[in-house]
Amino acid sequence: DTGVSQDPRHKITKRGQNVTFRCDPISEHNRLYWYRQTLGQGPEFLTYFQNEAQLEKSRLLSDRFSAERPKGSFSTLEIQRTEQGDSAMYLCASSLRGVGTRGDTQYFGPGTRLTVL
């Protein structure tokens, strides 16, 4: 257990429905990341927050995707009008800006597995 939690762990939905995932980072971590991982691939970066500010978004994040991090604590990732191609594991990670080798280490949560029927 890395200390990063995600909810739900599994989500099955029908095409066209909206879904929302939540990530709770390690409490003192000011940076939060979302990645997506499909079967047999490594994770791909989606977006990144420093405190409550969303500083970067990947081109993978279409208009149907939105992420928030109110108050710089937990984060939510919403997918509207889901498509079968959205089926993947959605991973959240957090890190703390600091000195030394551990300061930049990203700690990952267990992921949310989304299946779109």
Next chain:
Amino acid sequence: KQEVTQIPAALSVPEGENLVLNCSFTDSAIYNLQWFRQDPGKGLTSLLLIQSSQREQTSGRLNASLDKSSGRSTLYIAASQPGDSATYLCAVRPSGGSNYKLTFGKGTLLTVNP
């Protein structure tokens, strides 16, 4: 665009064997490189992080090396155990500015047979 390649894609070894996993990246302008372990259906566990100025890091039976100029890293696992069976991923973070996103390889699926 950074590309990360891991070889081999899968590896099966008998218990007790020492083994090496390889990772290569196309752009040597990296800030650090991280090795992760992923069990089936689970999230990622960070194993080792090597800063660009470092040559290697060690943790227990694991040793990771980095040759930034040639774009290569290796993860050495000594005296492998069945519990080491998992997918091992390497990821690089680019240098410069506030770019914190990691670029991952596809991973090496390791099976250690009792």
